Amino acid sequence: GDSVTQMEGPVTLSEEAFLTINCTYTATGYPSLFWYVQYPGEGLQLLLKATKADDKGSNKGFEATYRKETTSFHLEKGSVQVSDSAVYFCALRDAGSARQLTFGSGTQLTVLP
Amino acid sequence: DAGVIQSPRHEVTEMGQEVTLRCKPISGHDYLFWYRQTMMRGLELLIYFNNNVPIDDSGMPEDRFSAKMPNASFSTLKIQPSEPRDSAVYFCASSSRGDTQYFGPGTRLTVL
Secondary structure: OOEEEEOOOEEEEOOOOOOOEEEEEOOOOOEEEEEEEEEEOOOOEEEEEEEOOOOOEEEEEEEOOOEEEEOOOOOOOOOOOHHHHHHEEEEEEEOOOOOOEEEEEEEEEEHHH | OOEEEEEEEEEEEEOOOOOEEEEOOOOOOOOOEEEEEEEOOOEEEEEEEEEEEEEEEEOOOOOOOOOEEEEEEEEEEOOOOOOHOOOOOEEEEEEEOOOOOOOOOOEEEEEO
């Protein structure tokens, strides 16, 4: 079945540091890939997505590129801020008729001033 | 536009009691999803609906859990009887044509 493996956290960085959160997936066909962010006490919010190989999703300074050859969708940001502290989830949606998302386990990010 | 609305935001109940969680999806969305989030198991899909019809309920843990969607603007997730191991945050999400899912703020359930 489909699965998503995320880099284990927690991750602690200083403000303005470079961020990478690794995500790899296993799926049949060509899934769509997503990054969601969850701020404390809130629901998940879509951060960015990519629907086909080599697509780059970007939002709020975050980027991720759909790499089919390495089955990866790593999240990056060049300069993190304290306000980026949250839990980040990588997810995929299978290319078939099913519409459910398969989530990774989440990575807690804390950015220190 | 209003996002996905869930109620209550917090629920504390005693073991054996019935619990009903409510969700109002975004207007016009035809898919609705119920998830459970715990530290041990992460985010789990419980059930999802398309056009008010349950499509996949394979994630519903057991017969104590049931979900309904009587119309396009309302869904419930019921637990009867509740148990301490049901304590979790329950999220509802909706989407249009199965595309991007938009999540509600969640209901934090504590069963004593």
